[in-house]
Amino acid sequence: MKQRAFNEAAGTIFIILALLHLFRIFQGxxxxxxxxxVPMGLSFAVVLVASFFALHAINLAKRK
Structure with missing residues (x-):
């Protein structure tokens, strides 16, 4: 697997993870x-961290 494809896949997985935790927060x-x-505060932290990782993975995939 090439680095660009890996970064795109990782970014997609982290986006899905962040969205699932957002749904968990809003739906209760x-x-x-x-x-x-599992406390809701942990889901807030996961949303922040997963979003950060997703943005960086997508930015790395866009390079070159």
Missing amino acids: WEAVINGWK
């Missing part, structure tokens, strides 16, 4: 992992 979906209720 509950997430439970092995009996532990």
Whole structure:
């Protein structure tokens, strides 16, 4: 896989991840992992981090 294709794929995956967490926040979906209720604040953090990674991956894919 070429670097550009990898960066585009990674950016797309991070965009999907950020959107799913945004939907979770706005819809009030509950997430439970092995009996532990995942706090909404964690979804806010994931939206920020995943969006940051997605933007950088897309920018890297656009180079050259």
